Amino acid sequence: ETGPTYVGDGLSDAALMAELKAKIIKDPVNSDNVSATHLHCIEKAFGKLPSNIGHLLHEVPKWFSKSVICREAFKELFRVMDAKEERKDTPLPFQKFSFRGKVIYNILLNWKELKGYFAVVVPKAGLTCRDRAREFLGMLKDPFNLLYFHFLSPIVTEFERVNSLFQTTDADPEELVIESRKVDEVKRLCAGLLIEALKQVESRLPASTGISKGLSAFAPRKVLSQTERVPFKDLSLPHLRSEKESVFDGKIPTGATSFWSGVLQYKNSTGKRPFEELGTYAMACLTTPTSNAVERIFSTVTNVKTNSRNRLCSEMLGTIISVRSHLQFQGKCCRDFKVTPHMMDLFNSANMSEKEEPGDDDELD
Structure with a gap:
């Protein structure tokens, strides 16, 4: 008597499981079996x-x-x-x-x-x-x-x-809940880190951040493009393109600074610079210091004017910083630096024996 009963219960259980599986496959989102829907979610x-x-x-x-x-x-x-x-x-x-x-x-x-x-x-x-x-x-x-x-x-x-x-x-529901709480805590702490990092960046951005957004207009790709160029009415770009061999030695640089430096130094057959005003304006925009550039100069000052060299005058400090910045910008080292004859002419007693300005020997706080 018990045999058929067990067989019947087994068949009904199997039918129930088959119905539940069909329901999950047909509509995994609204299914009551949450554990079976995770892989469906990522596959969708x-x-x-x-x-x-x-x-x-x-x-x-x-x-x-x-x-x-x-x-x-x-x-x-x-x-x-x-x-x-x-x-x-x-x-x-x-x-x-x-x-x-x-x-x-x-x-x-x-x-x-x-x-x-x-x-x-x-x-x-x-x-x-x-x-x-x-x-x-x-x-x-x-x-x-x-x-x-x-x-x-x-x-x-x-x-x-x-x-x-x-x-x-043998999953423990309490362990699953604790695991979920730990994940929420990690998410909260990570979100706090990102928010604080964004606040710190915003507090250090220069006031003139709007100027930096327009600097992409000076990219050579946009300037020399027929569709993306900046609408400067007086910019003779076809003439510049036809004379690019004499300006850039046959190859237009991809860097904005190198490109506009060449435009600024370009001279026509009469020896005049037709793009001097435009090149000067572009170089002024591209060399606008940002917060990172200012902090980099402060770091250089700290490295140069240490406690043992605290009596450096302002002029000498500015000269050392200029030399270091130039070498870093050019990617050169002091060991590879070559002295020009003009530098040797300037290295004389008249230039080396100037009196210090008042207040130059004041120590840093």
Whole structure:
């Protein structure tokens, strides 16, 4: 008598579980079974990202899974790029994992090695494999794809970690609640750090921050563009483009400072500077000091005028700072500095024996 009863109860339980599973698959958002919806959430959210992200996650491990030669070639390249064995225990991107977060993490760890591997494969592979390798290499060279992987790795890992907590057979509800509280506390502290950092940046920004927003108009790419150029009515840019060989030695610099410095120094056939006013204005805007530049000068002053050199006069201090700033800006070192004849002419008793100004020998507080 008890047999049929147990069998009947088992069938009814199985039917109930099948109905519940169908409900979750059909409508995971409104399902009562919260633990089964976490992976559905992250899978649905992946649809908002570019399709090449999912393509990399699926195809890169697949590339290595079907060929022992590919795996051995990558291992050899990894050993060459990691000659000092600093990343000896790093998991390789073709190791099999059931969790998507692990795949993202491993590809992210081996991003540089994967890029080098496919760069070697492209010229050597067959026609079919070459197209796939070239496609992977293009995706790996895209810095935005790398940014997506940095963004996804902690988020997907956290989703899968929470999902694994709810899938345990002996999960303690109290532990799950405590875990949620700890996560909320971490979020609150991290948000506080970001808010305080933004407040500190805002308090140190110069008052003329609006000026800096327009400095991008002086970029050579915009100035020499037919569609993005700044509408200066009197700017003879076609003439400048036709004479670029004599101004920039055949190549227009990409840096705004170098570009406008060349424009300022340009002379026409009569020896005049037709763009002197415009170049002077652009250089004045580009050399507007920001808070970082001012703080850099203060740091230089502190390094130069120490307690043992506290009696440096203001003129000498300004000269030393100018020399240091010039060397840093030019990327030079004092050991490579060459003295010009004009400097030697200025190095005389008349210039070296000037009297100090009143108050120059005052010590710093």
